[in-house]
Amino acid sequence: MDISNRTVLIVGGTSGIGRELARRFAAAGSTVAVGGRDAQALADLAEEGFGAFAVDVTDASSVASARDAVLARYPDLDTVVTMSGVMLLEDLRDPAHFQAARTTIDTNLLGTILVIDAFTPHLVGRGAGTFVTVTSGIAFLPFPPMPTYAASKAAVHAYSEALRAQLDGTGVGVVELVPPAVAMPGEEQVNPRALPLDDFATEVMDLLSADPTPGEILVKGVLMHRWAERDGTYGDLVAQRSQALSMLPGRQG
Numbered sequence: 158m159d160i161s162n163r164t165v166l167i168v169g170g171t172s173g174i175g176r177e178l179a180r181r182f183a184a185a186g187s188t189v190a191v192g193g194r195d196a197q198a199l200a201d202l203a204e205e206g207f208g209a210f211a212v213d214v215t216d217a218s219s220v221a222s223a224r225d226a227v228l229a230r231y232p233d234l235d236t237v238v239t240m241s242g243v244m245l246l247e248d249l250r251d252p253a254h255f256q257a258a259r260t261t262i263d264t265n266l267l268g269t270i271l272v273i274d275a276f277t278p279h280l281v282g283r284g285a286g287t288f289v290t291v292t293s294g295i296a297f298l299p300f301p302p303m304p305t306y307a308a309s310k311a312a313v314h315a316y317s318e319a320l321r322a323q324l325d326g327t328g329v330g331v332v333e334l335v336p337p338a339v340a341m342p343g344e345e346q347v348n349p350r351a352l353p354l355d356d357f358a359t360e361v362m363d364l365l366s367a368d369p370t371p372g373e374i375l376v377k378g379v380l381m382h383r384w385a386e387r388d389g390t391y392g393d394l395v396a397q398r399s400q401a402l403s404m405l406p407g408r409q410g
């Protein structure tokens with residue numbers, strides 16, 4: 158894809174990976190809007206020159222209103238990124254985890270579906286465009302402290318594949334971004350294995366720029382997760398990652 162002339166909406170663009178990719182698309186020459194709930198972050202991004210739209214992806218009427226406002230201002234919108242997501246720890250030995258499970262599915266899976274549904278008629282109607290969905294290395298190699306998160310991202314992977322097949326022939330493509338652990342600026346020490354945001358974003362924009370854009374955006378750091386099952390490393394890696402269960406509050410002491 159030519160990243161220099163797109164009109165992009167990043168839902169979940171108010172912080173982290175989404176905000177950085179918004180800045181990268183804009184720096185490359187594209188017109189960029191972001192969506193999210195955080196009013197201060199939206200105001201700051203509007204100040205930076207981005208279109209900024211309040212949206213809660215767990216609320217269908219909020220998504221519909223945001224869609225109407227975005228398309229009124231950007232009738233040439235051609236790229237929609239479904240970045241919104243929550244990453245919650247859950248202790249499955251405590252049934253109280255269910256609220257976290259519900260929030261995770263409502264945001265990561267149903268939120269993705271709502272946003273895609275909201276913009277599908279527009280993109281199909283113009284006969285060209287791209288949905289960029291966002292999963293995780295954890296979709297392919299579970300991280301046991303975040304069980305519903307892993308399930309939600311595996312679901313978005315499967316959904317993306319079906320969406321791509323269903324939109325085939327409409328001119329609308331589906332690209333799945335699969336981040337590994339990414340470290341935000343100043344947080345590099347928290348998980349030394351995480352990829353610094355800046356390096357991650359550079360690799361992602363390079364991969365997106367390929368023509369044709371691959372169906373999955375896989376930076377080098379996520380290949381071990383993506384292909385663990387094929388490579389026969391899955392069992393060992395899940396066991397290794399299960400050691401992180403000790404980080405759950407109920408398992409300490």
Ligand SMILES: NC(=O)c1ccc[n+]([C@@H]2O[C@H](COP(=O)([O-])OP(=O)(O)OC[C@H]3O[C@@H](n4cnc5c(N)ncnc54)[C@H](OP(=O)(O)O)[C@@H]3O)[C@@H](O)[C@H]2O)c1
Pocket residue numbers: 168169170171172173174175192193194195196198212213214215240241242243244264291292293294335336337338339340
């Ligand atoms: N960071 C990583 O290591 C990593 C690894 C793999 C995959 N990912 C995925 O990448 C995406 C971005 O993660 P991040 O690390 O950049 O996290 P982040 O900084 O917490 O960003 C999450 C974004 O989602 C938005 N969001 C959350 N709930 C929402 C809701 N109900 N309605 C609308 N927007 C909502 C937030 O906006 P508001 O708060 O303004 O609503 C924010 O813009 C997520 O889907 C995450 O699962 C991250």
